[in-house]
Amino acid sequence: MRSCQINVKILTGNSSSLLFKLPCQQPTFQCPDFEDAVLRAVTAVFGRHINHQGCFYHLTQASWRQIQQLGLVPLYKNDDDFRVFCGMMDGLAFLPVPDLTNGIHLLRTLCPDDPPEAAELLDYFDSTYISGRLRQQNPAQNQAVRLVLRRSPPMFPPAIWNVHDATVNGDARTNNMCEGWNNNFFNLVGHAHPSIWRVIEWCQKEEATVRTIIQQDAVGNPPAKRTQQRHVQLQERLQNLCRDLTTGQKTIAEYLCGVGWNIRLNHQY
Structure with a gap:
């Protein structure tokens, strides 16, 4: 129960100001790990219509x-x-x-x-x-x-x-596409405990890459999936x-x- 309460606080606390600026503010689907506390917290915050x-x-x-x-x-x-x-x-x-x-x-x-x-x-x-x-x-x-x-x-x-x-x-x-992004970003940064400046540098590089992909998709030329x-x-x-x-x-x-x-x-x- 305590784990569920902690997750609810995360979803409704300071991080929620960023969460609810996302394009999809009322998600209908999530692909979670098998953590009961996370499932209950997501249901408590977003409602029972969520498809887990x-x-x-x-x-x-x-x-x-x-x-x-x-x-x-x-x-x-x-x-x-x-x-x-x-x-x-x-x-x-x-x-x-x-x-x-x-x-x-x-x-x-x-x-x-x-x-x-x-x-x-x-x-x-x-x-x-x-x-x-x-x-x-x-x-x-x-x-x-x-x-x-x-x-x-x-x-x-x-x-x-x-x-x-x-x-x-x-x-x-x-949800391996998310795990894959995490692994790729870790490989780019190089180690588990980088300085904040190195993280910012690689976040900027990642943003530039993603913007390029978005532009390619906008003109009908999305990158081929590997x-x-x-x-x-x-x-x-x-x-x-x-x-x-x-x-x-x-x-x-x-x-x-x-x-x-x-x-x-x-x-x-």
Whole structure:
């Protein structure tokens, strides 16, 4: 709760004078990292009409951190089957939302019995992103004491992280364009703690570059987007898999296996 309050203060404090000078003062879409405090703060400031579309890359990063916390890294690196299983788990993001329940049930049948931490990994994904957690409900006054459990909503419901429609439509699944700008600017500046004068100098150079790009776009000559061939091929493979699932050429198991292979082949870990 404290993190949410801090983010609300940032969005409504001194920085808001700059924020509300932007051309789009009433955004309808954001692509955040998976930080519950940020999601709640943005909703509190801009309203419930905001469409939150989580970054798929950060979804896989959250899964990877859980693999590390559970001590499953050696198994992940040395067991191809378990690595693909982890890819299938993240691949649930590519399933149509109505198929998610069948997808998680399928993965429970495929989950290794040993080590037991593998089941904990799947439980984490299910409770955080799909089914939510079971919580004990306190009995009402003058009611016999009994154990009553209710299922709370997941912290991040499927509408936030599901990328099936984005993949089919060729839309972005990540906020990597923002991450890419951050990395490029860091490389330009040269180190993590530059002087204020060096930052100003490189901000001015970056502004000049962006103004040139805007002018090119204004006259109908936008710079060509540089897309790595492997990303183009990955997008084609994922769209083919989505089509095969829709037409019934692949079962959910075959689909998740194919997506899982592609996800893990595309990552460095």
